[in-house]
Every structure is written in C-alpha cells, then in structure tokens.
Amino acid sequence: MKLFSRSLALPLAAILLAATPALAASEADFKTAYAAADAANKEAGTLRDQWTTTASALKDAKKAADAGDFDKAVAEAKEAEALAKASVFQAKAEKEAWKAEVIR
Amino acid sequence: MNMTDTRFSTPRRLILQGIGAVALVGLGNIPFVSAAFAAANDKYPEDAFKAKTEADAIKALYGKPAEASDKVKLDAPEIAENGAVVPISVTTTLTDVTSISFLVADNPSALAASYVIPAGTMPSVANRIKMAKTSKVTAIIEAGGKLYSATKEVKVTVGGCGG
Amino acid sequence: MASTIRVRASATGDTTEVQALIQHPMDSGYVKDAKGDLIPAHFIQQVTFECNGKSVFVADWGTAVSKDPYVKFSFKGGNKGDDLKISWVDNKGASDTTTAKIA
Amino acid sequence: MRTAIQIVSAALALATLVLTGPAAKAANSVDPAADAKAFQKYFTTKFPKLKLSDFVNGPYSLNEDMHRQWVEKEEFPPYEFALDAGKEMFSKPFKNGKTYADCFADKGIGIRQNYPYFDEKEGKVITLELALNRCREANGEAPISYVKDDMAALTAYMAFTSRGKPFDIRIPSDPRALAAFENGKEYFYTRRGQLNFSCASCHVQNPGERIRAEILAPALGILNAMPIYRSEWGGMGTISRRFISCNSQTRGVPLDPQSDEYRDLEYYLSYVSNGLPISGPGARP
Secondary structure, eight states: OHHHHHHHHHHHHHHHTOOOOSSOOOHHHHHHHHHHHHHHHHHHHHTTOOBHHHHHHHHHHHHHHHTTOHHHHHHHHHHHHHHHHHHHHHHHHHHHHGGGGSOO | OOSSOOOOSSOOOOTTHHHHTOOOSOOOSOOOOOTTSTTTSSSOOHHHHHOSSHHHHHHHHHSSOEEEOTTEEEEOOSBOSOTTOEEEEEEEOOSSEEEEEEEETTSSSSEEEEEEOOTTBOSEEEEEEOOSSSEEEEEEEEETTEEEEEEEEEBOOOBSSOO | OOOSEEEEEEEETTEEEEEEEEOOOOBOSOOBOTTSOBOOOBOEEEEEEEETTEEEEEEEEOTTBOSSOEEEEEEESOOTTOEEEEEEEETTSOEEEEEEEOO | OHHHHHHHHHHHHHHHHHHHTTTOOOOOSOOHHHHHHHHHHHHHHHSTTSOGGGGGGGGGGTOHHHHHHHHHHHHSOTTHHHHHHHHHHHHSOOTTSOOGGGGSGGGGTTOGGGOSEEETTTTEEEOHHHHHHHHHHHTTOOOOOSSSHHHHHHHHHHHHTTTTOBOOOOOOSOHHHHHHHHHHHHHHHOOBTTTTBOHHHHHTTSTTSEEBTEEOOOSTTTTTTOSEEETTTTEEEOHHHHHHHHHHHTTBOOOOTTOHHHHHHHHHHHHTTTTSBOOOSEEEO
16 A cells, blocks of 8 residues: 555665764764754755654754764764655655645 | 534433433332441542552452442443543442442552442442553442442553654 | 533432533643653542532542543432532642532 | 665655556646535545534544544533633633624624635635734734644634534635645645655545544544544644644644644635534544
C-alpha cells in the first residue's frame, strides 16, 4: 500500500547515515557539520516542512558539543543534516505528488 | 437511535437511561447495618485506597471475600477510547445493597471508587475512571452483608501515531 | 465564583435520577508535568449527597477517578422541588457545596 | 555520506514517478463546487450506512464500542465548564465597555457556521479564532492564545449557539479566494514530517481504521464539532491546537497558529463539509 512503502524509505535512510568518525573530531569539525545541518533545516523551513526529529538531533548535537564530546556532536550534526536534507527532498517531491491523492 | 443528539439542554432518553431507573422490589425492610467495617459508615476508607492490590483493598474495605455473580451487571467498554476517561457502570437485581465499589487490578492502587448505598437508593452507579493500562475491572456489590462481583477486561493504550 | 458542581436531578414517579459533574483536576500524583516533575496528588476524596437532611449517596474516590469527575445514581423518596445538597472535600482539605432543586 | 543521500533521492524519485504516472490528469482548473461534491460522494460511498449528518461525530459514527462511550459522555459532557466559561466571557464587557457581541453580525449568536470566510478587502481567510482576537485588539484588549482554554471557551459558546445549523462557507469569485481554497487543499494532501503522512493519509485513506486506541475520523465533517474536549488532553482544544498536534504526530514541526496554511486548510475543510450541521463543542477521545 503506497502509505507504507513511502514512509519506510525516509526513516530507514536516516538510520543508515549514522557516520562513524575515524579520528577524534574537533570543535571546528562540529561547527562545519552543524552549520551544514542548520542551513539544510532552514531551507526546509522555507518550504514549510521541517521535521521534529531534525530539531532534536540539532539540539543533541549542540548539547554534546557544549559537553566537549565533539565525536558525538559531529555524529548528531551529520544525522541532523541527513534528516534536514530528506525533509527538503520530501517538500520538493510533494510539490507535484499531492495532486495524485486528491479525491476526484 | 438518534446518532447526532443536538438538543443540549433537555435530559436525554438514551440507551443508558435504563441503567439508572432499575426498579428494586422489597426495599421495605430496614436492613440491619452492622457498622463493622468502614464501608458501612461514612468515614473515608483511607487504607483501602492506599492498598496496592485488589485483594488487599477488598480486605481493608470489606474484610471478606467476594464471589462472582451474574446478578452483577458490569458495563465497561471493550477498548477504552482513552485511559483518562473510561465510562464504567454497574447495576444489579440483588436486594438489600449497602455498598458498591470499582477496582482496577493493574492500576497503581487497585481501588478506584467506593459508594455507600443507603436504604432507598438504587443499587446502580455510573462513573468515569482512569486506567493506567489494559486491565481487569471489577465491580463489587455488598448485598445483605455478602459480597458479589463481576469482572471485565478493558483494553487501554495511547492514541495517535507517536509524534 | 460559579459553583464547581453541576447537577441534574429529575424525578420520575418516586425515583429521582441524579447526575453530577464536578470541576476538579483530580491529579493522581503519578503524572509528570512538562518539566518532568511529578504533579502532586490532588483529588476529591468524598462527595456526600443529602435530600431533606437524609444521606442518599456517599462517593469515596481514589486517585483513579477521571478529571472533572462524573457520577450518576438514583434514589427513591425524593419529590419534585425537594432540595438536594451536594458537597465534596479533597485531599488538600478544599471543599465546595451546592444545593439543587429536584426537577 | 554523499552516496547515502543519493540513495534517498533515487528511492523517492522512483516512488513519485510510480504514483503520479497514472493520475497525470492536469488538476489546475480550480472548481471548489466540484471538489466538494466529489469529496462528499467519496465518503458517502465509503460509508453507505451513514447519514450525511452522522459524519460530524467523527470516530463515534464508525465504531459501536466508541459510540457507546460517547453517548455516555454526552449525558453530561466534560465541555460543560468551558461552555459556561465561554458564555460568561462572551458577555463580559471589555475595559472600553464594548463586548464581543459588538464585533459580530447577529451579536455573534448562531453565526459560527459562516466561519471561516474570505475577506475581500484584506484578501485572506478570516477564521472565527482570528476574528475573536481582532475584536479584542480593536477594543484595546490583548489578544489571547489560539490554543489555550479561553479561546476554546469562546469558540465553544459561539459553536453551541449554531448547533444544528449547516456549514455555509462561501467562496467569492475573487481569484485570491480560489487560491486560498487551493492552498488549503494542497496542504491537506501534502505528505509531511518524518512519518511522511498527509492529512489525507489518515482521514481520507483510513477513516474508521484504528490507530492504537483511537479510530481515525473521516475528513468530511471533521471540523463540525470544534472546539473539542479531548480526553487525551484532559481539556478543550481549538482548531489551531488540533492542527498543531496532528503535525507533531507525524514528526512535522507545526506552523504558527493561524498561519496562512492553517487558515486556508480550515477554509478548504469547512467548504467541502458545507451542508453538514454544526455540532460543537464536541467530546473526542
């Protein structure tokens, strides 16, 4: 049923992306990763389709960074970026896809 | 049955109406109330409500065991629309009823509500209770000094798709 | 302040049906608030119903009675126009009373 | 990392193609009347046993066990206190002596079924909740929250005075009104949030189905009982509060109450339910 096939694609994609850092991440790595995630999430905002999970990943990233755990902070920021990018993709895809579901 | 009842003010003659008006024969005799246990007089049964399990609550409240009886008609939903508001009611054809209680086995404390039924008051009560999770719900009726009960399982879970 | 007790008492023949809805949070003490702290238990413990000075119903409630609690019962011996006195007390000692006429 | 994102877009692109292929009929000519007819026909065919007015009871018309629990609640409904509070607030004068009645046609009594309406001067949809706050501001009072009890109490009282009156939403032949209607329709059918659901996923494709404890309400007549006392919230909820909570259910970040999309969504949902009676305030799980 189309309801399930599509909704599984996105969460699965997000889980796939838990990157494992090779060497210890620095604060600079965190800043770039966080900036990328934040930018993608802002774009999702302009498309009026941000996800609550992106917001919480960003929050976790900042919390980890504040605690000095930059490995975790970068990983969380990367996940936030992936989620934000997926939400942007969803918003763009839906610009046309919604018409197919309208009751005729 | 009128599905959309929009007359707000006038009292409703709906299917539940019948529960309230169960006529009870033979109320003439004045029951001897042995004030042995808290349920008989009006003091708030503190420890019964503090009891965790159903058995302890019944012991604290009545001090005697209850036996299942088909004369106790317990009305409870199969799946509660929401654990916060579960409409439960009980009625009975038993006579000389002095107390009615509702217990939810798996709630943090089993005794939910207990009602003193003076002479002249019908042995039927409707109320809305809270249930933590799927659990057996028991109604107990004290009639002529003996305890009768009926039990039903009510499924309870949260709603919505998770958020 | 309007009473916290809403009552509908109607007599048909010699049987009076009583419905009461009481405005009260009925906090069980098991629920956490948004910040994660436990909301302290605050619930009505006893509601008494008297008609012409005689007790017709007493409700003892625990922590499992719904918010804005509702109860319905019937009794014999009440007539149209009689007074029905209802009062509740909660575990913090707060209380409220109202008197309704049987319709 | 890059490749992972490409996998996501490839999978989605494929899914979108499959979907839009068959129904590629251009839907660009906006015809609200035809939309409403098709909308109501979809639901009356899906639930032939229901009368049109039954749809205003949402889940309670689709499940007997739920219906009995609703009947019990309606004996002495939990929204009783909000209704009385709303009636009192509605007639309490502002500091300047005026009351809400002075802001509305027919003193605000029995007019809920005309909301939301399209304001041709401003070129946008005005909902009852927005009109109430505007009335406050016009009389020197601070606006109140769209999701809290006071707004729910006021709209509960106004809805109650319209009980039984059929929804009567008008779309003037102003292109901006048609655009607002279309914008609401788009929002209704657009999938959002990480769970990738649209309003239609639940309320068009799966009404009557269970979603854990709840039964999904049909989209037809879904706003007729607003505002609602939800057992889930242990309190009243306005339309704004309901839209917000639906968004977060699908892990979508909600918009601000009364933002364009929400007002247009309410415009669309109310228009396609024209003819169904107002039954607010309502009780829901």
